Amino acid sequence: xxELKFTEEEKKYIKETLNVVLDDIHKxxxxxxxxxxxxxxxxxxxxxxxxxxxxxxxxxLTLETDKEEWKKLFINGDANxxxxxxxxxxxxxxxxxxxxxxxxxxxxxxxxxxxxxxxLEIIARLLADYENIRxxxxxxIETCHSQKNxxxxxxxxxxxxxxxxxYVDLGQATTLNMQKIELEEKDGKKIGTIDFGNRxxxxxxxGDIVLTQIEPVKQKIKQ
Numbered sequence: 001x002x003e004l005k006f007t008e009e010e011k012k013y014i015k016e017t018l019n020v021v022l023d024d025i026h027k028x029x030x031x032x033x034x035x036x037x038x039x040x041x042x043x044x045x046x047x048x049x050x051x052x053x054x055x056x057x058x059x060x061l062t063l064e065t066d067k068e069e070w071k072k073l074f075i076n077g078d079a080n081x082x083x084x085x086x087x088x089x090x091x092x093x094x095x096x097x098x099x100x101x102x103x104x105x106x107x108x109x110x111x112x113x114x115x116x117x118x119x120l121e122i123i124a125r126l127l128a129d130y131e132n133i134r135x136x137x138x139x140x141i142e143t144c145h146s147q148k149n150x151x152x153x154x155x156x157x158x159x160x161x162x163x164x165x166x167y168v169d170l171g172q173a174t175t176l177n178m179q180k181i182e183l184e185e186k187d188g189k190k191i192g193t194i195d196f197g198n199r200x201x202x203x204x205x206x207g208d209i210v211l212t213q214i215e216p217v218k219q220k221i222k223q
Contacts, residue, residue: 004121014124015114021130022058022090022111025137029053032141036075039136040067043125047085051133056092060122087119088112 006014029037037053040063048063052074061070062085073079081088093110114120126133181203182193192203 003117004124006117006120006124011114011120014120014127017127018089018114018123019111021127024134025053025058028134028137028141032145034141034144036071037137037140038071038074039133039140041126041129041133043122043129047122051137052079053137057088058090060087060089060126062086085118085122087122089123 035055037051039051039053041049041051041060043049049060050063050067050070052059052061052070054074056077057074057079059074059079059081061074061079062083063070064085070079080086090109090111112119112123114123180194182195184191184193190203190205190208194201194203
């Protein structure tokens with residue numbers, strides 16, 4: 001990679017653009033329950049990096065060394081950012097303030113000042129390809145979610161076959177009308193019938209059938 005020289009105005013523009021991109025990465029990261037995201041990127045067909053996105057840092061780690069080892073180090077917070085060509089983009093800083101009795105901790109994000117010219121060029125080339133990298137981050141998240149949903153769906157079927165749970169997936173609703181459940185008693189058993197038109201669902205039990213409406217609860221994905 002040829003070393004590019006940037007003017008002071010260009011350096012300022014690169015740093016401001018990096019802040020815009022990091023803000024966008026945070027918005028994407030906040031909608032996924034994944035603790036860490038790792039994406040392989042190649043810069044200028046020469047430098048291969050692992051883009052690491054986590055709760056306390058965002059960094060580019062060179063793939064000149066073992067990828068899996070970098071992942072472990074990043075997750076544990078032990079990645080060496082002084083290592084050649086590694087670039088720390090952002091790190092969470094904890095600052096203590098107040099008296100000994102009323103000590104408070106404040107956390108904020110400290111971003112790379114990009115004083116090193118090599119870092120500047122790496123970041124500038126990374127930003128130029130951000131649209132592609134962004135799509136890959138989103139695709140990675142969607143794939144992980146799809147795999148998790150598939151596993152949970154299989155576990156649900158296992159519970160239905162081998163446990164006491166009964167799970168019925170009727171697919172997408174074909175009507176906006178509320179469905180009614182008809183209750184009757186036959187041969188000492190309670191029978192609840194729901195008619196979906198093309199499908200009929202029956203609940204048969206020797207006990208009582210009680211319908212309880214559960215209020216929707218807004219869940220936090222990530223604190």
